[in-house]
Amino acid sequence: MIAEDGVLFREGLVRLFEGAGVEVVAAVGDAEALLAAVEADPPDVAIVDVRMPPGYGTEGLVVAQRLRQGFPDLGLLVLSHHVEAREAVQLIGDDARGVGYLLKDRVSNVLELVDAVERVAAGGVAIDPDVVVRLLGRQPVRGPVATLSGREREVLALMAEGHSNQAICQRLHLSSRTVESHVRGIFAGLGLPATGAEHRRVLAVLTYLRS
Template sequence: MRILICEDSALLREGLVRLLDDSGHTVVAALPDAARLSETVAETSPELCILDVRLPPTWTDEGIRAALALRAERPDLPLLVLSQYVEERYASELISAKGAALGYLLKDRVADIADFLDAIARIGGGATVLDPEVVAQLLSRRTRDERMLRLTDRESSVLSLIAEGRSNQAIAKALFISEGSVEKHVTSLFQKLDLEQDESGNRRVLAALAHLEHGGTRPQTDLGGAAPQTGASR
């Protein structure tokens, strides 16, 4: 996969270049800031862009603004945003923006190389991959939306795992239930949340989080100690 990196930390930037190169990907550019991001994307035609949330010169929201601009200019370009910690407002803005595959991971997940490379592959393949901590914070806000109260504990657990980008098979494995049971829970929870059922994993995650971004009770998910399949922090 052709990948463009926009990360101000030289250590992390070069580390990502080495990791991706060694994994068979091609890093077409590695930028320290977003000053020439749009032009470089046009020149190099990447298949995935990895961006830091906070970039020079102010280290506030340059990266997220650059990501949103790319979303508007090139909605079919998959994006992976890396953040030191969960930025709920930024995550919500990206999730709400229309576009192709999306990843939002905390930077400490990069240390788990296998999971990080798996997330890269999934995003490049069209999936939405959100860090479990992002999902937890978005869904743990106190809600005034009575729809969340309609869900059973099991349905809330399934919704949380859907939002992390997990397949029905992965959800079944994490919750120790059958895939048939997962399908029934998915159908039920989308009906209760007044969401149109959609077989596209990307769209169903975006729809669920767009509807729930203003709140939701934290799901009682028991993963039995299993490691999340998504995840990077600065």
């Protein structure tokens, strides 16, 4: 489902997703309409703009928070020109799984957007690096993240963007063994329990965002 007040952009998204083989079950123009549509027939993923009618404030994020509480298995992808740090952190809450936040003007191609939707639908994370930077603000790194090496923090930042180990290898021009070693170092440095690797990645991202 798509919630976007700009009719041209909304219809453009519908055509892009349908052309990529993604079924769009509803496309609405305001946050309350999205809430009603999800309650009537929950989709796999809801894409939400931030500033929507009637007030063009943070209605989209407010409804996204309500959906996250009422439909914990629903993937939520915020797609906006704006970063609202406080509401974004509230949306992520204690579990970043199934949440994404992308900036419209930084989505470079359809496949990138479809990949983010698929990741969020599968319970993964898709956060634009600019969003991460703005969430962190200008505060110094604190807590256990400060104990990590510079390279480990670099790897962790890419994990926060939703990259797999293989994608991190390509971005940093490192071997898979080296990246795996850095990831293990991150888990150890952050004191994360020996649960599933994907769950620990999410916990690591949460720790990073709160640092």
